Amino acid sequence: MNELEGLLKKTSDLYNSSLQSILPPMVVAALELSRTYHLEVHSKFALSSQEEIALFSGAQKMIETVASLARGQGMYAESSELYYNTGSILSALETAEEGGLTKRREGLCLEYVVFLAQHGSGSEFAKLKFGDDKKTLLGLVKTVAKKTDSSTAYSFGVNCGLEAESLIPILGEDDFCASV
Structure with missing residues (x-):
């Protein structure tokens, strides 16, 4: 041996x-x-x-x-x-x-959340990586909205457990109504 x-x-x-x-x-x-x-x-x-x-x-x-x-x-x-x-x-x-590599990890986490949100998921990954604080999740919804569209961001937010009303300030009332 x-x-x-x-x-x-x-x-x-x-x-x-x-x-x-x-x-x-x-x-x-x-x-x-x-x-x-x-x-x-x-x-x-x-x-x-x-x-x-x-x-x-x-x-x-x-x-x-x-x-x-x-x-x-x-x-x-x-x-x-x-x-x-x-x-x-x-x-x-x-x-x-x-x-x-903290900054790179954070950027890639955000990008991966956006990618997953575009495919109808990502809420569990987002909570795992960023926590389930409402303010943080609303920030993620805002990022998803900027990089995709309001409908994707709305679905992502709801899947994260956020109430629809809390998404109005982020998506805007017109986009929110179109997403619902």
């Missing part, structure tokens, strides 16, 4: 030292790739060919592989950005939390 432990430690040490020497330039290249990928994906309505699909798929896999390696080596900010640029908001959020 001692021989196995020794070989495992030796292999692990070699792996870590190799990664520490090659990972930083790999992360820099992957960040550049991920930023371009993010811009390209958001500029397209749909991918037009099999070649384009293969290219974007390959880029996403490469970026996420480097993100995983970077996360494993404690490069949390870089890893979180890499995940985010491929559209993996939850992985970006988990990485930010693991790395103690």
Whole structure:
């Protein structure tokens, strides 16, 4: 058993030292790739060919592989950005939390709440991450309204357990009536 432990430690040490020497330039290249990928994906309505699909798929896999390696080596900010640029908001959020990146975590939590609200959910996640204080939840409803629409914000607020009347000052009376 001692021989196995020794070989495992030796292999692990070699792996870590190799990664520490090659990972930083790999992360820099992957960040550049991920930023371009993010811009390209958001500029397209749909991918037009099999070649384009293969290219974007390959880029996403490469970026996420480097993100995983970077996360494993404690490069949390870089890893979180890499995940985010491929559209993996939850992985970006988990990485930010693991790395103690408070501001990034808060921003990603808000973005994830908006994403979930657009899909008819998010109230449980919002309460888990932000608490169930009425003032805080009303602030989240306001953020959802700014980033989506009044109907989505209204549904989100009601799902959070807020009374419809408390949403009027945030959504405005006209938007509120249209949402109900």
